[in-house]
Amino acid sequence: MPANDAARREHDTLFPAHRSTLAETDPEFVVSFDDFAFDETLRAASISRHHRLVVQLGAVIAVGAQHEFRVLLGAALDNEVTPVEVKEVVYQAVAYVGIARVVDFLHITNEVLTARGVELPLPGQSTTTPETRFEVGRAEQTAIVGDRVDAMYANAPADAVHFQRFLSANCFGDHYTRTGLDVRTRELLTFAMLVGLGGADNQVKGHVAANLHVGNTRADLLDVLTVLVPFVGYPRTLNGLAAVDEVAPPAA
Incomplete structure (x- = not known):
């Protein structure tokens, strides 16, 4: 039984030159998966x-x-x-x-x-420097996460506050401030x-929550x-x- 027409069209759009060997060894499974992944879920x-x-x-x-x-x-x-x-x-x-x-x-x-x-x-897509990544990253973090960033710093034990700085400078400053993908x-x-x-x-x-905060x-x-x-x-x-x-x- 072939995959349905919608699944076949989507599969061919995504993988025009690719045919998995599973289509030969596990054809029943491949048809079921393709119908689900490339039609039913998309509908x-x-x-x-x-x-x-x-x-x-x-x-x-x-x-x-x-x-x-x-x-x-x-x-x-x-x-x-x-x-x-x-x-x-x-x-x-x-x-x-x-x-x-x-x-x-x-x-x-x-x-x-x-x-x-x-x-x-x-x-390159970076918009920060080693000197600005923390400040710019924390501002971006606040724009995405909201005011609870201040609470995260305030509530962090003195011996663990560096993890908050890592989040601001590295996770947000080094990554979220890059161009190439919008926020x-x-x-x-x-x-x-x-x-x-x-x-x-x-x-x-x-x-x-952050997704809702950015729209x-x-x-x-x-x-x-x-x-x-x-x-x-x-x-x-x-x-x-x-x-x-x-x-x-x-x-x-």
Whole structure:
């Protein structure tokens, strides 16, 4: 039984030159997966293909799926996600997943871009300096997270306040202030990565609130979760949904 027409069209748009060997060894599974991932979930979401691929790339890094990342990366580059945007996804993942995992994805990205004739390094996107990263980062953090940043500093024990400085200067100053992705997209990306990572429920809740603060909506967050289901599974997705329901409950 072939995949339905809508799933086949979307699959061919994303992967025009890629045919998985699983189509030969596991055809029944592939049809079921394609119908779900490339039709059923998409009918339940209004997220653009561009933003869908951006958040899926981030979540796949968080999961640690190198093969799937390589395949999705090709689809992203074939569908208007720029090399700069791809690099920004990978760079931002370091703040949430850590370089130990992300370095492999950075090498994959460089291999794929080089094979496509993209000259590296890409133009720099940093807007801060070593002298300004803390001040500018804390201002950006406050713009995204809100006034609770001051409380985070005030409540931090003296021997642990350096973690707050790290967040301001590194997570926000070194990453969120970069060009290449706008802040609303970065927040959706962070939400997707934290959901994909699993075990970060408090941080997921915090970034649900941050998404709302920068102008994203409950519907935007539900769209992200909807397109992540096939790639990160139900437990992580449903934990993300619980966080959205708690912080941004549906209208009465």
